[in-house]
Amino acid sequence: MIKEAAGKSNLKRVTLELGGKSPCIVFADADLDNAVEFAHHGLFYHQGQCCIAASRLFVEESIYDEFVRRSVEWAKKYVLGNPLTPGVTQGPQIDKEQYEKILDLIESGKKEGPKWSVAEVRGGIKATSSSPRSSLMLQTTCALPKKEIFGPVQQIMKFKSLDEVIKRANNTFYGLSAGIFTKDIDKAITVSSALQAGTVWVNCYSVVSAQCPFGGFKMSGNGRELGEYGLHEYTEVKTVTMKISQKNS
Template identity: 55%
Template sequence: MLNNLARRFSSRYQTHLLINNQWVKSSSHSTFQTINPATEEVIAEVQRSNEEDVNKAVKAARNAFDNGPWRRMSGRERGALLHNLAHLMTKHQDDLAKLETIDNGKPISDSKNIDVPLAIQCYEYYAGAANNIRGSNIPITGPYLCYTRKEPKGVAGQIIPWNFPLLMQSWKLGPALAAGCTVILKPAELTPLSALKVGELIVEAGFPEGVVNILPGYGDAGAAMVVHPDIDKIAFTGSTEVGLEIMRNASTGNLKRVTLELGGKSPNIVLDDADMDCAIAQAHIGLFLNQGQCCIAGSRLFVQESIYEKFLEKIVESAKTRVLGDPLDPKTTQGPQIDHVQFKKILGYITKGKQEGAKLLLGGNRWGKKGYFIEPTIFADVTDNMTIAREEIFGPVMNILKFKTIDEVIQRANNSQYGLGAGVHTRDIEKALKITNSLRTGTVYVNCYDVFRENTPFGGYKNSGVGRELGEQGLENYLESKTVIVKTSNDTLP
């Protein structure tokens, strides 16, 4: 039986599937519970989509793309609808922030100041970009006029993760809609509510039927999308393991275009000439942001040996300032982990770190008696072969490794299956550029960390993904290039 909190949110927030601009129950009438990770209480019962629902959504999206007005609209018209959506999100930003915090567990200060504003800015960016899609003229020999056109890829299937639900939704929907694609979006089963709320705003903003379809559910719904022959493009953000499976299966039925933003084990390098206080602050953000549940987290913190002991002292003091508690309290800076599975997984990594000889400086335990809270945890004297230095923990566990020389740390930083991000802290621009140019990662931060902007490409090398999101490259993911060659008379060309 739902508690009072769940009843309140069940009536206030959408829990159905969005197909063809209609809110409907799942074909099986089955539901799943979404849980508040701070209280372990049920928030709502959400309709669970299945393969039949995917087929219905794809049919709606296919018809909207092939026969509807969407891809025939001008970029200005599509941009106007995206602006409408951004405006409505701004109007409802407080509700969106509270919903994101309740469903995900992140502090309300983060939801209000990071997730919601960045999501709105992303939609605004692609609203402007929609009217700037253009091909090019190409001079070729002979009596020909040659030019290229940029056209939408078609129906896009999008699967988003639970760590930044609103933000990841905007990273997917923004460029797809600007390009003129239609979409079937599957939010993570752990955090479906903010996606469904945005779905309500999409309908209110005036998007045509079938353009955006939202299917909350589990992996079976995502798997059905990946193999569906009428989906032209798959975009996924999540674990490397699932990404590899998607890559293997995406050619079933047709040759889908695929972009993947996957896991990371990002090196964050502090040289002995760095501004110590700045490096401490950025290392703190780089690991503890979002309870450590960030794919680009600076989870391998390399510190040069001459400042190593001093750095340990200061980073421990910094971590002690974190405030755990009710995520809806503006004073809270660290909320719970997303669910019991992730909670147990992180505690298992902490146990493994101690067993393998890392030195526990801080934390390492559950915080409180209710909710999935874990103390901010710091390990020192970590070596490259330890499990906590090789595998993605996705939690508030900082691992600090010592190094001597720049050439050494470059080699060690690159010795990973991942290549999503990295950080470098130094006052010497030549050292910064040498390290930046040598690291095989999609993003490198210099004297900062976790800076995200809607116009800067984001993605990874190696097992951290395929393709880039955001910026112009993010838009290109949803566009095809068509070459047109027109025979003309010799007299019409200069």
């Protein structure tokens, strides 16, 4: 709608940082404690209401069960309620409409899951006033992993090979950010280059600084904020060509 309005008025330039369905890939050689913690905060931060949320977790098959076990332990520690109350670690969703949308998406994922023999919910759903949270384990054949939930729903999926996980990670209309956890620098470079995302974090997540350009690929927007590239969006480049008269010496 913003771009349409710009086109109908005076063709003003707009930069759009839009939504995401960001993949976070955890390889078997990763520091597991570090990966679990960053992946958890990367999703549950701000009640999951964050454009860069690590909402699609791909975990290598050999460490999948242990990763899920530790992730559920993290989720169960959360205390829901008024965020201004001491001891509360997670506040409500922005409004009742969003709260209900999140629960509907969780239910749709659970219903669609058995069709593909995959869906399972662990950690359960806690709801205090208008704040649901859940840990979901779903494969990409379910509709849920393709939609931006914008809520505290963590989807953890298995993968077996490097090529497979790159293909699945890029199988989205979005391309805002991504995460990779591995101790293998060659693997980190290969995957970060292959991922279709404007920002890729390696062995960390949600690390943003004013010097680093931020923006998305595909339906996650156009243009960049921050860094030198952020200044380009406000720059008009001018070319002046001048013929110099030549006088006989």
